[in-house]
Amino acid sequence: MITNNHSHHSGAARNGPPPTTVDTLRARGLKLTRPRRIILDVVRTTDAHPTAAFVYRRVRRRLPRVSLATVYRNLRLLAAEGLLAERAAADGMRFDGNTGTHDHFTCLACGRIYDVPARPQTAVRARMASSTGFEILDYRMEFYGRCGACRRRRGRSRLG
Amino acid sequence: MITNNHSHHSGAARNGPPPTTVDTLRARGLKLTRPRRIILDVVRTTDAHPTAAFVYRRVRRRLPRVSLATVYRNLRLLAAEGLLAERAAADGMRFDGNTGTHDHFTCLACGRIYDVPARPQTAVRARMASSTGFEILDYRMEFYGRCGACRRRRGRSRLG
DNA sequence: ATAGATGCAAACTCTTTGCAGGTCG
DNA sequence: CGACCTGCAAAGAGTTTGCATCTAT
Numbered sequence: 076m077i078t079n080n081h082s083h084h085s086g087a088a089r090n091g092p093p094p095t096t097v098d099t100l101r102a103r104g105l106k107l108t109r110p111r112r113i114i115l116d117v118v119r120t121t122d123a124h125p126t127a128a129f130v131y132r133r134v135r136r137r138l139p140r141v142s143l144a145t146v147y148r149n150l151r152l153l154a155a156e157g158l159l160a161e162r163a164a165a166d167g168m169r170f171d172g173n174t175g176t177h178d179h180f181t182c183l184a185c186g187r188i189y190d191v192p193a194r195p196q197t198a199v200r201a202r203m204a205s206s207t208g209f210e211i212l213d214y215r216m217e218f219y220g221r222c223g224a225c226r227r228r229r230g231r232s233r234l235g
Numbered sequence: 236m237i238t239n240n241h242s243h244h245s246g247a248a249r250n251g252p253p254p255t256t257v258d259t260l261r262a263r264g265l266k267l268t269r270p271r272r273i274i275l276d277v278v279r280t281t282d283a284h285p286t287a288a289f290v291y292r293r294v295r296r297r298l299p300r301v302s303l304a305t306v307y308r309n310l311r312l313l314a315a316e317g318l319l320a321e322r323a324a325a326d327g328m329r330f331d332g333n334t335g336t337h338d339h340f341t342c343l344a345c346g347r348i349y350d351v352p353a354r355p356q357t358a359v360r361a362r363m364a365s366s367t368g369f370e371i372l373d374y375r376m377e378f379y380g381r382c383g384a385c386r387r388r389r390g391r392s393r394l395g
Numbered sequence: 396a397t398a399g400a401t402g403c404a405a406a407c408t409c410t411t412t413g414c415a416g417g418t419c420g
Numbered sequence: 421c422g423a424c425c426t427g428c429a430a431a432g433a434g435t436t437t438g439c440a441t442c443t444a445t
């Protein structure tokens with residue numbers, strides 16, 4: 076479900092493998108340090124759009140001396156390099172190892188954000204662009220409601 | 236573009252006007268004080284999904300002694316009463332006087348969020364619900380890109 | 396060797412809260 | 421009058437930054 080390479084429509088990959096994570100970083104003079112690699116790995120192997128605090132806790136299991144500042148710095152850097160996506164939520168920024176196009180479902184009871192497969196909406200996009208004068212670079216659907224787990228233990232949700 | 240009444244599908248409005256803002260508040264033992272009325276008015280007459288700080292500045296023009304705490308308290312309270320909508324953004328919470336269903340366009344260069352008319356996607360919604368087991372309470376499309384103004388003064392945007 | 400990265404602690408921004416006094420109905 | 425609300429100041433939560441030290445290449 077999670078890809079290891081992010082070619083970013085590089086010109087031609089006729090020969091040899093597509094650029095790896097290391098290549099992407101090296102090309103900009105950035106190093107793939109131990110903390111950085113583990114942080115990226117944690118985000119990519121977590122499904123629930125983790126917060127920085129969550130990533131910190133998980134990384135510390137493998138690298139006990141890591142600092143929260145390093146986690147923040149790397150999450151921001153990796154997002155800037157396009158290796159992961161970031162997104163604002165009520166309780167802070169959340170990160171996503173899935174950089175492909177996809178929609179979201181946010182559970183209003185537990186706050187979890189789920190990925191759902193995206194449906195291309197080319198027509199919608201074109202109509203939007205021409206009627207507003209906006210340059211549309213990306214789009215997605217956002218669903219809000221209650222996930223299966225929260226529906227079962229109904230009663231103690233934030234919802235009326 | 237902005238409605239003054241928010242009836243919230245009340246049973247029957249056969250006779251007499253639909254509940255006003257004052258009614259909605261009174262029904263819960265809440266008062267419509269001067270700060271509260273002005274805060275609501277500012278959000279409703281602003282198009283750009285203002286932050287709390289923006290609302291504070293605007294309210295202070297009409298009520299110089301108002302405190303930021305009062306602005307925050309009221310924004311939260313009014314959102315809880317359904318009189319306005321709130322939404323997380325990278326620079327903090329943003330508020331919206333338009334509580335009806337509508338889509339959003341976020342300008343990645345200036346951070347402004349624009350409302351765009353919503354398109355009902357009943358089929359999409361039903362399919363989502365049945366294939367995931369999620370209870371869908373609301374949904375919208377989120378577009379990202381550059382607004383007209385930012386396209387013109389190109390170069391100093393946050394975008395590559 | 397050296398540009399870049401890390402850990403630590405302090406600083407910053409946004410938001411919430413305790414409390415004494417003021418206000419709406 | 422009494423419940424609700426306000427201003428002020430202090431506290432909280434999440435995130436960023438300065439700096440000396442360390443490390444990947």
